[in-house]
Amino acid sequence: MVDHASQSSMLLRYALWLVGLLCTARVLLFLYMSLTSPLRSVPGPFFARFGRVYYFWKVSRGHWEHDNLALHRKYGPVVRVASDMYSIDSPEIVKKVYSVGSKFPKSDWYDAWKHPDPSRWSLFPERDMKRHAETRKRFQAMYSMSSLVNYEGYVDECAEIFCKRLAGFAAHGDTIDMAHWLQCYAFDVIGDITYSQRFGFLDKGEDIAGLLRALHGVLKYGTLAGIYARWHPLIFRISNRLGLGGATGRTYLMKFVGERIRQREKETKTGKDVQKAGQRNEKSPMDFLEKLVVANKEDPERVTPYHVFMMGLSNIIAGSDTTAVSLSSILYNLLKHPAKIRKLQQEIKEFDDQGRCSNPNVSFKESQEMPYLQAVMKEALRVHPATGLPLWRVVPRGGVELCGQFFPEGSIVGVNTWCAHYNEVVFGPDAKEFRPERWIDNEEQGGERLKRMEAYYMPFGLGSRTCIGRHISFLEMSKLIPQIVRRFDFELEHAERPWNTDNNWFVKPTDFQVKVKLRNE
Numbered sequence: 360m361v362d363h364a365s366q367s368s369m370l371l372r373y374a375l376w377l378v379g380l381l382c383t384a385r386v387l388l389f390l391y392m393s394l395t396s397p398l399r400s401v402p403g404p405f406f407a408r409f410g411r412v413y414y415f416w417k418v419s420r421g422h423w424e425h426d427n428l429a430l431h432r433k434y435g436p437v438v439r440v441a442s443d444m445y446s447i448d449s450p451e452i453v454k455k456v457y458s459v460g461s462k463f464p465k466s467d468w469y470d471a472w473k474h475p476d477p478s479r480w481s482l483f484p485e486r487d488m489k490r491h492a493e494t495r496k497r498f499q500a501m502y503s504m505s506s507l508v509n510y511e512g513y514v515d516e517c518a519e520i521f522c523k524r525l526a527g528f529a530a531h532g533d534t535i536d537m538a539h540w541l542q543c544y545a546f547d548v549i550g551d552i553t554y555s556q557r558f559g560f561l562d563k564g565e566d567i568a569g570l571l572r573a574l575h576g577v578l579k580y581g582t583l584a585g586i587y588a589r590w591h592p593l594i595f596r597i598s599n600r601l602g603l604g605g606a607t608g609r610t611y612l613m614k615f616v617g618e619r620i621r622q623r624e625k626e627t628k629t630g631k632d633v634q635k636a637g638q639r640n641e642k643s644p645m646d647f648l649e650k651l652v653v654a655n656k657e658d659p660e661r662v663t664p665y666h667v668f669m670m671g672l673s674n675i676i677a678g679s680d681t682t683a684v685s686l687s688s689i690l691y692n693l694l695k696h697p698a699k700i701r702k703l704q705q706e707i708k709e710f711d712d713q714g715r716c717s718n719p720n721v722s723f724k725e726s727q728e729m730p731y732l733q734a735v736m737k738e739a740l741r742v743h744p745a746t747g748l749p750l751w752r753v754v755p756r757g758g759v760e761l762c763g764q765f766f767p768e769g770s771i772v773g774v775n776t777w778c779a780h781y782n783e784v785v786f787g788p789d790a791k792e793f794r795p796e797r798w799i800d801n802e803e804q805g806g807e808r809l810k811r812m813e814a815y816y817m818p819f820g821l822g823s824r825t826c827i828g829r830h831i832s833f834l835e836m837s838k839l840i841p842q843i844v845r846r847f848d849f850e851l852e853h854a855e856r857p858w859n860t861d862n863n864w865f866v867k868p869t870d871f872q873v874k875v876k877l878r879n880e
């Protein structure tokens with residue numbers, strides 16, 4: 360007779376056997392796959408061969424843009440960063456993977472950027488290519504060059520408040536956190552453009568309702584949870600319950616958006632906006648919400664109330680920090696290179712003298728005619744693009760060959776904008792340097808190099824998934840920069856060393872301290 364104790368010890372032994380067997384099978388399968396995979400010879404750090412742990416760990420340190428550059432310096436144009444993820448740095452990838460007609464959908468990393476509930480659709484993380492193209496078409500016009508005139512007044516208003524704040528700091532000789540103030544500007548402008556209402560960051564100068572901190576949490580969450588996107592629905596629920604991952608700020612933002620929409624509905628009912636619309640000409644302000652509401656009225660099936668809600672919300676999430684980071688880069692690089700800021704001030708003065716640069720409200724059209732200003736902005740977004748992770752895409756059926764390496768269906772490939780922009784073959788041996796002149800000189804030299812630079816220049820991404828808001832962001836930057844550079848002098852604290860940054864998808868400066876002075880001219 361077998362007693363109870365020996366029965367359970369036998370069961371335990373069986374269980375251990377089974378676990379051991381499964382582990383061995385798993386290791387054998389892993390070895391078999393690694394040894395037979397066409398990707399077995401792709402170089403990379405040893406630990407990158409095991410799942411995504413290495414990539415997760417590195418990204419969590421907040422300097423992936425530098426790590427990614429170092430990996431390509433060490434291993435060449437194709438580097439394994441996880442067992443199924445390959446970072447590519449070669450212009451070849453642009454046509455093959457990111458062209459407008461390409462069949463490479465976004466990878467699972469993007470899943471963590473949306474609500475796990477599939478009905479909560481949004482544009483940026485959409486992975487279904489057909490549904491994406493279908494939806495993007497409906498909203499394209501609201502972001503077009505020709506709709507910018509409607510938004511200029513909102514930018515003027517925020518630029519004016521921003522300059523007032525700077526004048527206040529200058530009067531006290533204050534040193535300020537410029538990245539924070541540019542963030543306040545960018546949030547208020549996008550709130551104004553979208554809903555005719557600023558959040559009030561510029562007026563208050565502080566993080567209202569913890570919104571900035573909360574959005575930072577959203578970024579950190581998406582960046583890391585996306586690497587293990589399978590677990591996103593579970594982690595999302597838990598972290599929401601615990602109030603992590605920016606849940607409170609997200610709630611505040613959703614409430615803000617909801618209130619703006621309800622307010623607009625009320626105004627429509629009382630005929631207020633009808634009256635306003637009667638007085639409107641093509642140049643007078645028409646905010647985003649109004650365009651969305653009109654689209655909804657015209658075709659309620661294609662533009663649903665949910666779209667009205669979601670597109671407005673995504674403007675704020677996708678359009679504020681990115682613009683703030685880019686503005687910081689423009690100013691920072693100018694301050695790092697005093698000769699270049701003087702050259703820009705000189706250009707503005709010449710345009711001023713010719714009456715081609717309005718004061719205070721520099722028009723978008725005027726700014727487009729200033730070649731050095733354009734080159735400065737372009738170069739600042741090259742040396743410090745706002746996004747600092749590879750734009751991951753999935754290889755479709757049939758596979759793809761990149762840099763002589765075959766990638767079978769299902770592999771994940773991507774180029775990091777930072778790697779593209781620092782490629783010395785494309786941008787020259789001085790690729791590391793901030794030199795706006797490269798965009799002007801090369802144009803004069805016939806343009807072969809310029810063409811190659813343009814093709815590998817991607818601060819707004821590439822192809823069908825390129826940033827829909829890029830014209831709006833240029834509107835915000837082009838009108839502000841000449842105005843502040845004309846009125847103020849800035850002194851960079853810690854000018855002797857580069858600034859520090861933190862990469863959570865957006866590469867944000869963390870110590871951009873600047874002293875503001877009024878210019879005496």
Ligand code: HEM
Nearest residue numbers: 482483674677678681682685745750819820826827828832
């Ligand atoms: C200088 C400022 C900006 C930068 C550097 C920037 C950068 C980017 C990049 C790199 C992408 C593509 C990401 C990918 O492939 O994964 C993107 C997409 C997007 N951006 Fe921007 N962005 C900026 C401003 C804005 C603004 C102002 C808005 C809205 C008003 C906006 C809305 C969007 C949206 C909705 C998408 C997703 C588009 C799609 O998937 O079809 N962005 N942006």
Ligand SMILES: *[C@@H]1O[C@H](CO)[C@@H](O)[C@H](O)[C@H]1NC(C)=O
Nearest residue numbers: 512513515516519718719720
């Ligand atoms: C500049 O724009 C602001 C804000 O829209 C407006 O109040 C002001 O009158 C404008 N100034 C000039 C000179 O047009």
